[in-house]
Structures are given as C-alpha cells and as structure tokens.
Amino acid sequence: MLANVNVLLLDYALGSLKRQGGKSVFILIVLSLLIFLLASVLMIADAIKLELNTTLKTLPQITLQRFVAGKQTNVSLSRVDTILAFNGVERVMPRVWGYYYFKPAGVNFSIVGVDAYEEPYKKRLSELTRTFDLLTLEKEGGMIVGEGVKNVLQENYYSDFFNFITPKGERYPLKIAGVFHSDIALESNDLMLVPKQAAYAIFGMSPEEATDIVVHVNNPVEIPTIVQKITERYPDLRAITQDDLRISYQNIFDYKSGFFLSLFIVCVFAFFIVIYDKASALSSEERREIGILKALGWRMSDIVHVKFYESFVMAFSAFITGFCAALFFVYVLQAPLLRSVFIGYSELKPPFRLPFSVDVKMIVLLFFLSVPVYIAATLIPAWKAACLDADEVMR
Amino acid sequence: MSLTPEIIALLLLDAVFLFFGGIAFVLSARIAWRWRSHETTELQYALHRQSYLVSVIINYIFMLKIPLFAFFIYTCDKLSSIITGAMCASGVVNSVDFGLYLTLFKIVNLYVFGFWLLLNDADMNEEKLPFTRLKFVLFMLFFIPLFAEIGLEIGFFTSLNVSKIVSCCGTLFSAASTSSISLLFSVDEKIWMMIFYGCFALSVAAYGSRSPLASVVSNLLLALFALIALILFFSPYVYELPTHHCPFCLLQKEYFYVGYLLYALLFAGTFYAAAGGVLDLVQKRYTKRFYNLSLFFNTLYVIGISLYPLSYYLRNGVWL
Amino acid sequence: MIRLHHVYKRFAQGDEAIEALSDVSLEIAQGECVVLRGASGSGKSTLLSLIAGLAQPSSGEIRVLDREISKLPEHLSALFRRAHIGFIFQKFHLIPGLNVEENVIAPLIPANLPLHVLQEKARAKMEALCIASKAKRDVRRLSGGEQQRVAIARALINDPVLILADEPTANLDAKLSTELIEHLYMLKQSGVTLLIATHDPLFFDLAFVDRIIELKNGRIV
Ligand SMILES: Nc1ncnc2c1ncn2[C@@H]1O[C@H](COP(=O)(O)OP(=O)(O)OP(=O)(O)O)[C@@H](O)[C@H]1O
Ligand SMILES: [Mg+2]
Numbered sequence: 001m002l003a004n005v006n007v008l009l010l011d012y013a014l015g016s017l018k019r020q021g022g023k024s025v026f027i028l029i030v031l032s033l034l035i036f037l038l039a040s041v042l043m044i045a046d047a048i049k050l051e052l053n054t055t056l057k058t059l060p061q062i063t064l065q066r067f068v069a070g071k072q073t074n075v076s077l078s079r080v081d082t083i084l085a086f087n088g089v090e091r092v093m094p095r096v097w098g099y100y101y102f103k104p105a106g107v108n109f110s111i112v113g114v115d116a117y118e119e120p121y122k123k124r125l126s127e128l129t130r131t132f133d134l135l136t137l138e139k140e141g142g143m144i145v146g147e148g149v150k151n152v153l154q155e156n157y158y159s160d161f162f163n164f165i166t167p168k169g170e171r172y173p174l175k176i177a178g179v180f181h182s183d184i185a186l187e188s189n190d191l192m193l194v195p196k197q198a199a200y201a202i203f204g205m206s207p208e209e210a211t212d213i214v215v216h217v218n219n220p221v222e223i224p225t226i227v228q229k230i231t232e233r234y235p236d237l238r239a240i241t242q243d244d245l246r247i248s249y250q251n252i253f254d255y256k257s258g259f260f261l262s263l264f265i266v267c268v269f270a271f272f273i274v275i276y277d278k279a280s281a282l283s284s285e286e287r288r289e290i291g292i293l294k295a296l297g298w299r300m301s302d303i304v305h306v307k308f309y310e311s312f313v314m315a316f317s318a319f320i321t322g323f324c325a326a327l328f329f330v331y332v333l334q335a336p337l338l339r340s341v342f343i344g345y346s347e348l349k350p351p352f353r354l355p356f357s358v359d360v361k362m363i364v365l366l367f368f369l370s371v372p373v374y375i376a377a378t379l380i381p382a383w384k385a386a387c388l389d390a391d392e393v394m395r
Numbered sequence: 396m397s398l399t400p401e402i403i404a405l406l407l408l409d410a411v412f413l414f415f416g417g418i419a420f421v422l423s424a425r426i427a428w429r430w431r432s433h434e435t436t437e438l439q440y441a442l443h444r445q446s447y448l449v450s451v452i453i454n455y456i457f458m459l460k461i462p463l464f465a466f467f468i469y470t471c472d473k474l475s476s477i478i479t480g481a482m483c484a485s486g487v488v489n490s491v492d493f494g495l496y497l498t499l500f501k502i503v504n505l506y507v508f509g510f511w512l513l514l515n516d517a518d519m520n521e522e523k524l525p526f527t528r529l530k531f532v533l534f535m536l537f538f539i540p541l542f543a544e545i546g547l548e549i550g551f552f553t554s555l556n557v558s559k560i561v562s563c564c565g566t567l568f569s570a571a572s573t574s575s576i577s578l579l580f581s582v583d584e585k586i587w588m589m590i591f592y593g594c595f596a597l598s599v600a601a602y603g604s605r606s607p608l609a610s611v612v613s614n615l616l617l618a619l620f621a622l623i624a625l626i627l628f629f630s631p632y633v634y635e636l637p638t639h640h641c642p643f644c645l646l647q648k649e650y651f652y653v654g655y656l657l658y659a660l661l662f663a664g665t666f667y668a669a670a671g672g673v674l675d676l677v678q679k680r681y682t683k684r685f686y687n688l689s690l691f692f693n694t695l696y697v698i699g700i701s702l703y704p705l706s707y708y709l710r711n712g713v714w715l
Numbered sequence: 716m717i718r719l720h721h722v723y724k725r726f727a728q729g730d731e732a733i734e735a736l737s738d739v740s741l742e743i744a745q746g747e748c749v750v751l752r753g754a755s756g757s758g759k760s761t762l763l764s765l766i767a768g769l770a771q772p773s774s775g776e777i778r779v780l781d782r783e784i785s786k787l788p789e790h791l792s793a794l795f796r797r798a799h800i801g802f803i804f805q806k807f808h809l810i811p812g813l814n815v816e817e818n819v820i821a822p823l824i825p826a827n828l829p830l831h832v833l834q835e836k837a838r839a840k841m842e843a844l845c846i847a848s849k850a851k852r853d854v855r856r857l858s859g860g861e862q863q864r865v866a867i868a869r870a871l872i873n874d875p876v877l878i879l880a881d882e883p884t885a886n887l888d889a890k891l892s893t894e895l896i897e898h899l900y901m902l903k904q905s906g907v908t909l910l911i912a913t914h915d916p917l918f919f920d921l922a923f924v925d926r927i928i929e930l931k932n933g934r935i936v
Contacts, residue, residue, distance in 0.1 A: 008825075012824055015817075293821065295769055295804075296869070297798075297822050302824075391770045393804060
C-alpha cells in the first residue's frame with residue numbers, strides 16, 4: 001500500500017500541512033524539541049564513551065589490588081618477584097598513588113609516585129615524564145602538576161611550591177617544577193607527579209609496600225589464565241583487567257542513557273496522546289474537505305495516504321531539525337547543563353571537549369525512536385478521517 | 396538485563412506493535428465472525444471500514460518489520476562487543492536458549508505478513524471481496540507467531556546477561572556443536588552445495604512449467620537449502636577461512652555488510668514465488684509478475700553467492 | 716444507464732426512522748437530461764448520493780452503467796465515481812486555499828497520472844469555461860460566477876459520462892443561472908447524461924430537458 005509514492009498526493013499533503021498552519025507548527029516544534037533532547041543525550045553519552053575508551057586503552061592490562069576485610073590495602077613489594085616469575089608475564093610494576101585532600105579549596109588531588117629508574121606503567125605518563133628530567137626532580141624535591149592543580153594552588157597563593165602535610169603532622173614541601181597540559185583531560189587534570197620517596201612520605205606508607213601492582217603480559221590472549229594463576233597463588237589479590245573496566249564503563253553509560261530513554265518514553269507516551277488528540281480533532285473545514293474529496297472519487301486509502309505523507313513529512317522534518325540542533329548543541333556549544341549529568345560535578349574534571357562521534361547507527365536509532373512512533377499516533381485518526389461520510393457535503 | 400538505547404528502541408516499538416496488533420486482532424475477530432459478503436447492511440459497511448483499518452495497521456507493522464529485522468541483528472552484533480565470548484550476533488542470539496527461535500519467528504513473520512498483504516490486495520481488487528473472511532481468520536492465526544515473536548523478543552532482552560560467557564560463532568557453527576546444526580556437518584558440504592543449485596534449477600523449471608504449486612514448493616526448498624548451503628559451503632569463501640561457517644558474521648562491516656544484501660535478495664526472491672504462488676492457488680490463476688520478480692531476485696542471489704567461491708578459485712587456484 | 720429498482724432509504728433518527736426515499740424505481744437512458752424536482756426535504760440529494768454510491772440504499776437495487784453500484788465496496792465505488800461521474804454541488808464546494816487549477820485536478824490526484832497530463836486536461840476544461848487566465852488564483856478570491864465555473868470544470872476533468880448536479884443554481888443570481896444552464900446545454904449536446912436535482916423553476920420549461928421527475932416525501936409522483 002505504502003510502497004509506491006504518488007508525488008502529486010505527497011504534494012497535496014504538503015499543501016494541506018501548510019494550510020493547517022498553526023497546528024502544524026506547534027506539533028513540529030514540540031516534536032523537534034523531543035528529538036533534540038533525545039539526540040543530545042545519546043550524543044553526549046557516545047562522546048563520553050569514546051573519550052573513556054581512549055583513556056582505557058592507556059590503562060594497564062592487569063591491575064592487582066589487595067583486599068583485607070573487604071577494604072583495599074597496600075601490597076607487600078616482595079610479591080612482585082614471585083609474580084614476575086609466572087610464565088607469560090612481561091613486566092610487573094608496583095605503584096604508589098592516592099588522593100590528597102586539599103582542605104582550603106575542598107578538592108582532591110591525585111598523587112602518583114614516579115621513579116626515574118622504572119619504566120612508567122602508562123604510555124601517557126611516560127610521555128609526560130620524558131619532557132621533564134626526573135632525576136633532578138628527585139634531587140631537588142620537585143613535582144609536576146596538571147593545569148587544574150596549578151590553578152587551584154595559585155588561587156591559594158602557592159605559586160612555586162606546595163606544603164604537603166604528612167599523616168604524622170609534618171610539613172613536606174615540594175617545588176612545582178613543571179606544569180603539563182593535557183589534551184585528554186578526564187584523567188590528568190587533577191594529577192600531581194611526585195618522586196616515589198616523596199609519595200611514600202606524603203601517604204605515610206612503609207617503603208616495603210605499594211598501593212597496587214600492575215602486570216603486563218606478552219600475549220593479551222593469556223590474560224585470563226595469568227589472572228587465574230595469580231589469584232590462586234594470592235587469594236587476597238583482586239585482579240582488574242582492561243576488559244573488565246571497558247565493560248563496566250560501557251554498562252554504566254548504557255545504563256545512564258537507558259535511564260534517560262526511560263524518561264523519554266514517558267514523554268513519548270504523553271506526546272502520543274497529545275498527537276492523537278490533535279490529529280483526531282478535525283476542524284469543520286477539514287471535515288468538509290475530506291467529504292468533498294471522497295465525493296469526487298477519492299478512496300479511503302487515498303485519504304489515509306495523504307495523512308500518512310503528512311505525518312511522515314512532519315516527523316521527518318522534526319527529526320532533521322532536532323538532530324541538527326543537537327549536533328550544534330553538543331559539539332559546538334559543548335552541551336551546557338546536560339553534560340554535567342554524565343560527568344559529575346568535580347571541580348577539577350570538566351575542561352575537555354566532547355570528541356565528535358556520530359555514526360549511521362545513532363542516526364538509525366534516533367529515527368526508529370521518533371518517526372515510527374509519531375506515525376503510529378496518527379494512524380487511527382487518519383483512518384477515522386477517511387471514514388467520514390461523504391454524503392454530508394450533499395446537504 | 397541491560398537497557399542499551401537500541402534495546403529500548405526495539406522494546407518501545409514492540410509495545411507499539413503489541414498495541415496495534417491487539418486492536419487489529421479484536422477487529423479481525425469481529426469481522427471474521429460477522430462478515431456476510433452478500434449483505435449490504437450498515438453493519439457490513441462498518442465492518443468493511445474496520446477491515447480497512449486492520450490492513451492499514453498490518454501495512455504499518457510490515458513496513459517497519461523489514462528494517463527492524465536488520466536493526467535487531469545489528470543490535471545483537473553491537474551487543475557482541477559487550478558480552479564475553481561473543482564475536483558476532485550469533486553468539487548473542489544463542490546466549491539465550493530461545494534466541495534462535497526468536498530469529499526464526501522473525502523470518503517466518505515476514506513471509507506470513509507479506510503473504511497477508513498480497514491476499515489483502517487481491518481481495519480488495521474484487522467486487523465481491525471474496526477473501527475477506529478468509530483473510531481475517533488467517534490474520535487471527537498469524538497473530539500467534541507475531542505475538543510469540545514479540546513475547547520472545549521481550550523475554551530475550553530481559554534475560555540477556557552481559558556477564559555470562561557465551562560461545563562464539565566458531566563453535567556454534569561447527570561439527571563440534573551440540574545443537575542440530577552439527578548434524579548437517581556430517582554430510583559433505585559439496586552435497587549441500589549441489590542440493591542448493593538443484594533447488595534453484597527446480598525453481599527455474601517450475602517457472603517454465605507455469606505451475607504455482609511447483610513454484611511454491613521449489614522456492615520454499617530453495618530458501619531452506621540456500622541457508623544450509625550458505626552456512627556449510629559458501630561462508631568459508633566469504634570469510635576466506637576454511638573453518639568459519641557463521642551466517643551472521645557476513646552482516647559485519649569487515650565483509651562490507653554484504654549479508655544484508657544477500658539475505659534481502661534471497662527473501663525477496665523466495666517470498667514472491669512462495670506467497671504469490673499460494674495466492675494463485677487460492678485464486679486459481681497464474682500471476683506472471685510474481686514469478687518474474689522471484690526469478691529475478693533468486694538469480695541475483697545465486698550469482699552473488701556463487702561469485703565468492705569462483706573468485707577465490709581464480710585468485711588462489713584451489714577450492715577451500 | 717441508470718436503473719433504480721424499488722429503492723428505499725431510511726435514516727435512524729433516535730427511536731424513529733425517517734424514510735427519505737420509499738419505493739423509488741426509475742430508469743434514465745444514455746444522453747438523457749432529467750430534472751429531479753421537489754420541495755426541500757423531499758429526498759433529492761439523498762437520491763443523488765445513492766446513485767453516486769456515496770451511500771447505500773436500505774433496500775432495493777441501483778445499477779449505473781450496468782454496475783450494481785449499491786453493492787460495490789467503498790473503495791470500488793470511489794473508483795467508479797472517479798472514472799465515470801462528475802459532481803456539481805449545491806454550494807460549489809471548492810477547496811479553499813488551493814488555486815483554481817489545483818481545485819480542477821483534485822479528483823484525479825490519486826490516479827497516479829503525471830502532472831503535465833493533468834495540467835493539460837485542466838487547461839482544456841478551464842479554457843472552455845473562460846477561467847484559464849485565473850488558473851493560479853486562490854479560489855477564495857473569485858467571484859461567485861467564477862467559482863461556479865471552477866466547479867463545473869472540476870466536474871468535467873475526468874470526462875464523465877454522467878453528471879450529477881445538486882441544486883446548481885441555488886446560490887446564483889438570474890444572470891449566472893442562465894449562464895450555467897447554457898453550460899449544461901453544451902454538455903447535453905456532447906452526449907453526457909445529466910441528472911439535475913433542483914426546485915428552481917428556471918429548469919422546468921427548458922427545451923433540452925427530456926423529463927421532469929417529481930419527488931414528494933421520498934416518492935415519485
Ligand atoms: N444523514 C441523515 N440523517 C438523518 N436524516 C437525513 C440524513 N440525510 C437526509 N436526511 C433526511 O432525509 C430527508 C431528505 O433529505 P434530502 O437532503 O435528500 O432532501 P432534499 O430534497 O435534498 O432537500 P433540499 O432541497 O433542502 O436540499 C430529509 O427529511 C432529511 O432530514
Ligand atoms: Mg438537497
């Protein structure tokens with residue numbers, strides 16, 4: 001029935017939309033707005049997912065954390081050599097890192113201990129450390145900080161050094177030896193790179209321990225077997241693989257956008273009823289027009305076709321409008337208000353640009369979520385209109 | 396259960412189908428019960444209008460079902476990156492016990508509702524509306540697979556467990572699999588290939604004989620054996636891997652989404668002959684257009700799928 | 716051409732039933748021009764809509780061009796109208812917001828013909844009725860007489876063999892009425908069958924009217 005398009009009928013439908021004027025404009029605006037909202041949410045979620053995936057790729061293949069009584073605690077350095085002896089393990093690195101709460105600004109800094117003689121466990125860190133001389137850093141008691149950290153410190157009048165307070169209550173000053181800029185800023189904006197022994201002092205940790213252990217393997221396929229071997233040897237170690245992280249992030253974001261979609265469906269339902277109502281309420285002119293056309297030899301299916309074209313044109317133009325508006329809102333304006341829902345409010349995190357990620361899949365998805373639903377809402381009203389008695393115009 | 400946007404979209408449209416399908420079902424029951432084709436009372440007049448509503452609804456559902464089927468497979472494909480062990484849609488589909496039945500129902504429904512629309516057209520072209528009762532009784536029957544499909548789909552997505560480890564297509568479509576598919580592997584794949592070409596020859600012969608019944612039978616056989624031959628014989632040539640037999644992977648980007656085209660051709664070809672043939676049997680006539688279309692699409696499919704082993708042979712000088 | 720056989724039409728109005736037509740039988744030959752006269756409410760419009768297949772009789776049989784139109788399902792009777800019948804309504808019933816040409820081609824829009832074919836057809840009809848110069852004008856900005864002619868052009872666009880006119884002069888002054896009658900005369904000359912429902916006395920002593928049928932309370936007298 002709907003397979004071959006009658007161009008004249010389509011043209012008639014366009015004219016009829018024009019003649020309805022205000023009603024069409026109202027529906028178009030509301031529908032565009034809904035699609036815009038939906039498209040924005042999906043685009044932000046996708047962009048953040050992409051950003052996270054880029055970040056995740058730089059994360060270690062296996063991270064080992066020690067759990068005692070359900071809480072993460074430090075791992076003894078003596079385990080490093082044991083793990084290194086397992087078949088397939090390429091490198092094992094103990095890490096010293098943590099958060100330092102800076103009370104005056106009410107923010108947490110991420111502190112990572114670096115060692116001049118160790119290959120950093122992250123590609124990104126190694127890029128950072130290559131531009132700064134770690135040996136002099138160690139000798140002179142300096143640190144390298146992210147741009148966000150630098151700004152916060154400056155606001156609190158620490159322009160060339162910073163006094164850490166150790167758990168024992170002593171001061172531990174470190175010079176700000178350098179500032180790094182970050183393009184992928186989600187993770188590195190709040191970062192402080194300090195020499196390893198400084199990190200031990202700031203956290204008050206014993207030098208025989210590490211926060212956690214990072215393992216690299218030769219062949220990624222072997223990751224599950226190696227994880228199994230390690231956790232059999234040390235039952236108190238919990239292993240997190242890159243894949244685990246990827247899946248859990250993906251789940252979180254699917255969940256968040258799913259939550260939005262569920263809200264959206266409530267809107268859709270309300271909208272469905274509004275449209276049904278609007279489409280059913282025919283003015284006396286419209287009724288008369290349909291009566292005339294039927295008397296002139298239009299079939300019910302011709303009337304339904306016109307109505308179908310009307311709603312398709314309507315839904316499709318709203319789809320295009322909403323989609324383009326969302327593109328502009330998300331990628332040009334960087335989605336004010338909406339993005340904070342997905343990222344959280346941490347002071348130091350925000351400044352990064354949403355990477356552009358729009359694919360056919362998202363367009364198809366948006367299409368299925370909007371156009372068929374709108375058409376469905378107008379299906380029965382269209383049929384009802386087509387059922388109007390033609391002999392009314394005879395009186 | 397994981398509510399990705401794709402799943403929500405599919406479930407939302409399922410709800411829409413269920414709603415409209417329900418309306419159509421109630422109306423069909425009324426029409427099937429009270430239709431008298433020779434009477435011209437107000438009631439018959441009203442029923443005729445309602446029957447038109449049913450056809451509008453079914454048109455709507457059918458027009459959406461075709462792209463949605465592709466979208467369903469696509470969604471499963473996408474989920475395969477989340478679910479451990481799944482490499483393509485087949486792993487996801489098979490991660491739930493009834494996943495394969497869901498897919499089968501989807502395919503069957505496409506044939507069945509396409510047939511209904513053809514029957515509807517034939518009915519509406521006749522002054523006496525000879526098939527009205529038949530078509531609504533049939534719709535009530537066809538509603539069962541539609542309902543089953545929607546139910547299975549909802550069940551499928553709610554019981555989908557992202558942390559469960561599933562098998563990938565490599566094991567599902569191999570002789571080692573525990574399912575009935577492995578039985579097919581016990582026969583030499585060359586035989587399946589020959590049966591497939593045999594069925595095609597049969598359908599061409601049926602076209603020549605101008606017999607609707609022969610066309611229906613040969614095309615149903617063709618649909619079945621084309622699938623089997625695709626899994627067992629042709630797919631390794633598409634993937635250029637002797638052990639890869641998956642019918643889903645060829646829907647992936649790596650193979651230029653060629654599966655969507657091939658399956659569409661196969662469906663269109665077998666559909667026109669099978670559904671059109673049944674219609675011709677009912678009407679006791681011969682509509683040449685159906686069989687022309689069928690032959691056209693079937694031939695395109697056969698040429699398309701045959702190109703893979705041929706080009707492989709030409710490039711490598713051996714058969715897989 | 717047209718044959719009515721014991722046609723009844725009842726309308727349910729609350730509890731009571733109104734009999735708009737009772738036991739109407741008549742026959743109209745090809746090329747005839749028949750005037751249907753009767754007071755207001757006598758059932759003229761009802762009879763026309765039955766003949767056009769816009770409504771079904773309560774009982775009886777109606778054949779037009781040897782098709783039993785009273786038994787045709789809705790979509791086929793619509794096709795029948797599109798193919799064979801032209802309609803002139805009581806109040807012109809043009810579609811406001813469309814221009815003259817669009818109004819004229821309206822009956823054939825669903826026929827899936829190319830636009831230029833329709834435009835040629837419309838041009839021919841509009842020229843015959845001297846409204847071709849106004850083709851692109853909105854029908855709301857036409858005089859009564861011009862609207863009348865657009866309505867006739869529209870009735871003729873499908874080259875009908877039967878024209879049904881329901882009180883075509885009801886809203887026209889004397890001058891326009893005579894003009895309309897001239898158009899009808901020309902149609903009659905070209906061999907079209909005419910059925911005109913009216914109570915305008917102008918029609919009752921026209922030379923080209925073959926027959927006058929009088930309706931009274933739904934019966935032929
Ligand atoms: N849809 C309807 N429902 C109820 N009664 C109707 C309906 N249509 C017509 N009637 C009744 O049928 C009778 C005939 O109506 P009809 O319109 O045929 O009269 P008419 O001869 O055309 O009158 P007029 O000259 O005023 O146009 C009237 O009594 C009218 O009230
Ligand atoms: Mg009247």
